Each structure stands twice: as C-alpha cells, then as structure tokens.
Amino acid sequence: MRSFSPRLAAKALWQMRIRKRPYVLSHGVNARCNLRCSFCQYWQEPGREMSKEEIFRMLDEASSFGIGVYNAWTAEPLLREDLPQILEHAKSRGLITGLVTNGLLLAKRAKELRDLDYLSVSVDGIKSYRELRGIGLENTLQGIRAAKRAGHEILINCVISSKNTGELEDLVHLAEKLGTWISFEPLHESAGISESVWRDLGIRDRSAHEKAVHRLMELKRSGAPIINSLTYLEMISTLKPKFKCHASDIILHVASDGSIENCRVQGQPLANVLGGLEEAWQASKKGREEIVRSCPGCLFFGYVENSLLYEFVPEVLRHYEWM
Numbered sequence: 001m002r003s004f005s006p007r008l009a010a011k012a013l014w015q016m017r018i019r020k021r022p023y024v025l026s027h028g029v030n031a032r033c034n035l036r037c038s039f040c041q042y043w044q045e046p047g048r049e050m051s052k053e054e055i056f057r058m059l060d061e062a063s064s065f066g067i068g069v070y071n072a073w074t075a076e077p078l079l080r081e082d083l084p085q086i087l088e089h090a091k092s093r094g095l096i097t098g099l100v101t102n103g104l105l106l107a108k109r110a111k112e113l114r115d116l117d118y119l120s121v122s123v124d125g126i127k128s129y130r131e132l133r134g135i136g137l138e139n140t141l142q143g144i145r146a147a148k149r150a151g152h153e154i155l156i157n158c159v160i161s162s163k164n165t166g167e168l169e170d171l172v173h174l175a176e177k178l179g180t181w182i183s184f185e186p187l188h189e190s191a192g193i194s195e196s197v198w199r200d201l202g203i204r205d206r207s208a209h210e211k212a213v214h215r216l217m218e219l220k221r222s223g224a225p226i227i228n229s230l231t232y233l234e235m236i237s238t239l240k241p242k243f244k245c246h247a248s249d250i251i252l253h254v255a256s257d258g259s260i261e262n263c264r265v266q267g268q269p270l271a272n273v274l275g276g277l278e279e280a281w282q283a284s285k286k287g288r289e290e291i292v293r294s295c296p297g298c299l300f301f302g303y304v305e306n307s308l309l310y311e312f313v314p315e316v317l318r319h320y321e322w323m
C-alpha cells in the first residue's frame, strides 16, 4: 500500500471542500465486455465509446479542473487497445490512475500498463466463480499473478451475493496467498435485470450474511488485508445504508459516451463532457442535487467509504486502506 501523502490529501480537500469540485474522474472507458454475467447490465446495451482524442481532451480538461485521480472501468477496459496510451496521457497530466477489470486479459496485457497506479480485479468467488461469471477462475488468477510480477499493486474486489456467502473467508485467504488487498460490498439489485436473477443471487439469508461479514471484521482486526473500514463492514452486515451521500461531491462519473451520470446506480444522463467538462459539471449540478436528495441509498463501498471520509469519520480515516 502506498503511504499516506499529506500533500495529496490537502490537494483533494482543497478541491472538494473549498472549490466544491470532484477529485476523482470515474470513466466507463469502453462499452464492450468479454463476459456475459447475468447480474450486470453494462454488456447488454453497449453504446457509443469516446474516441482516444475525445478522452485525451477530457483528461486535459479534468487536470485543469483540479481532478487528481482518473479511474477507468466498465465494461471491460482491457478490451481497449489504446488503454495504455490513455493511462499514459492521464499520468502526463499529473493524474493518479486506476483500473477496474475482470482480469481475463491481464496475463496478456499487464506489462503494457506501465502508467497504472492502482489495479482492481473482480473476483467474486472461488467455487462459485464459474456459476457467477460463466467461466473458470484460472485465467483471472494467472492475470493477477502476471500483474504482480509486473510490479502492480492489486485489489481484489468481491461482490457478496447468495452464492458466495460461505466463501468470503476463503477469498481473504486467497488474497493473502496472492499478496493482494481485498474489498467487499454487497450485491446491488439494480433495475434493468430480471427478477429471477435477483431471486437467485440476492442476499436472502440475512443471518448467514451478517455472520459472514462479522467474521470479515474479526479477520480485519487481526490484520487481514481487507481494505474496508470496520464502520462500513458493520453497515453492510445489516444491509442498511446509514450515511450521507457525497458521491457526486467527490466523483465525476462519466459513461462511455461522455454522459455525466450522478453515480452507477442513478445513471440518467445529465450532461455530456464532449461539449466541455467544466460546462457539463455545472450543467449537471441541479440534477445531481435532486437525485441525491431523493435517493434511498446504496452500499457500494467506493461511494460509502468516500462519503464517510468526506465527513472525516475517524475510524474510516484510520481504517479505509486504499488511496
């Protein structure tokens, strides 16, 4: 884990609390995927993708706007041949870079990702992986090992569902064995996916779920490489969001076609960065505020932990161990 940088923290706080601008640009860098997971809507309606030149322009504007982190994700970023150039461009503009991938192409491409600072790989199960993703885990594990050899710092990202409740501890041990970090978040039953999928995957045995998450808290206390704060883990053990959402104060969420969305759940397009990033940020302000006001909440770890950090919750400041 990189050490805490007071200079970086001050820069982020200045940008978010004083200038009232986001610090992270979360970008759906492409629209296609090489998996067909039943619980994911991104691959089902692939839309337009921004060209490399459009992304470069967005990154230039993001840097001038004071954004400090560029995170490339959805649908599967490694399907983009020009991803290394995009990361290189982000770095050249002073941005910290992150990538979220299913890991299938990592073994082939890890060495190309020279300008990547933070790598997250989705691994939702060991025995259940095939059932969840429709493919065996071995390719992804090979990818993680190749990325480790190439010097990358890695976070395994696990979505908790009914299929893997009994495997969470094994996943922590897998992370220990691989020399990676691990994060957990509960499945979000989003709109646009059939009811039967949620009946199959949704967390229905609340007691088993609570017990499994409390076990994660014990493991975290005893030094396991779980990045989530204890405050967050306690919250997801009950599956009840208890936080004031600051997602849109912190993260500028840009979809693959350049649309600004409030967050990955509230995905209605509010403006488009192709007409200028700052203009789109201003134009989407009212829409973002209204969405946050009426939202019943979610439990995505990035939104919750960052919202708690934004409010200086001490335990989260001490124990949320990523970035």
Ligand code: SF4
Pocket: 245, 246, 247, 262, 263, 264, 265, 266, 291, 292, 295, 296, 297, 298, 299, 303
């Ligand atoms: S709480 Fe609502 S508005 Fe905030 S990130 Fe979650 S879904 Fe989006």
